[in-house]
Amino acid sequence: MPNSSQTVRSLIRSRYESLTQTERKLANSLLENYPAAGLASITIVAENAGVSTPTVARMVQKLGFKGYPQFHKALREELEAQVSGPIKKHENWASEAPDSHMLNRFADSVMHNLSQTLSHVDTEKFDQAVSVLADKENQLFVVGGRITRALADYTFTHMQAIRPRVTHMTSSSATWPHYVLDMAEGDVLLMFDVRRYETNLLRLAELASSRGVKVILITDQWASPVAKVADHIFNCWVEIPSAWDSNIATMMLLEAMIAAVQEKIWPETRERFERLDELFDMTRLFRKFS
Incomplete structure (x- = not known):
């Protein structure tokens, strides 16, 4: 037993x-x-x-x-x-609304997605992917599709502050050969692809993999075809009561990954943040409060 x-x-x-x-x-x-x-x-x-x-x-x-x-x-x-747990005993998420209300149906779906996503993450593989993303010796390329390009942009904004040598590939596949030209063995390609899966993203992954690039895929629970060539695969549950899929579980995983990369190379990242703040002060982009 x-x-x-x-x-x-x-x-x-x-x-x-x-x-x-x-x-x-x-x-x-x-x-x-x-x-x-x-x-x-x-x-x-x-x-x-x-x-x-x-x-x-x-x-x-x-x-x-x-x-x-x-x-x-x-x-x-x-x-x-x-x-019997306290979370499961709730009657409604929105106490003034019936079970059938969109707020409650949506909340139930989101909580299910978060639970399923977390339960399917192998922590050892998560740590391995973080180590790859934190390796400053290699170039990090980030790309998304029609819907997931927003996730790619969010990732790039953070990773560019955390470490050097980060490239945000445009969502136009016509420009991708220019990026592939500069990819070298050991570089990393972080990809986002959810249903409906994009054929061009699979071809990009195949081209990058053939050059010795490590492919990290963040996808949905059914898994993009890119999974067959990816070195690291993370499945996020996305179904909600909507015509659209949800990115909440995907964002949770992504933010955990970003935080882990930052933590892994914190001394260097801290210096980078300090230099970045100095540059922002020089541009006077943000209002300073005395």
Whole structure:
């Protein structure tokens, strides 16, 4: 029996590398809709994941459970513990509005997106990506698509203050060959691509990767085709009750990443901030209060 302080999700992640390809398919299915995907019968869980029932039985044993009933019970108890928590007990986010009000439906969706995004971030891989982004020896290129170019611009504004050698690529793919021309092995390309995925971004990633550039992709839960060539992939949940997808979870991850890069090279970044403030004072761009 696994440690009761460990969630089933954390067990799956910790044993993921030891699983077979078929078992990983099951693991991905369970994590995609956690914990609901594992609360059905073993037959239904197998059917939903597109695997056999013996595969389900083998995998839960690899996780440390005697059998599927014990695995199922652990998930149920975990869900009950979550529901009894103070956050889950709220009646409405906006107390004066009914459950069906847009504010409450939107808040529920956003909280779900944040929870799912955080639960799917591998902290070790996050730290690895931060180290790559903080490496001042290599040029950092940042690019987004039709919608995500705003995220790329936000990233560039911060990264340019934190470290040198940062390039914001325009959203026009016609200009990209000029940037690729200056890319060298070891450089970094931070990309944003969410549905509807842009073909040109995939081609850019392929060109950059072929030159030895490390590609970091921030995408949605379904994953952009760029994922097949990216070195680091981060999935953010984006669905909300709207015709548009949400960038709130993506922004949360991005700001955490920016803060981590700043922290990693803080002594140099602090000096850079001080010099930047001196330049701003010289331009008199901002009002100073005595």
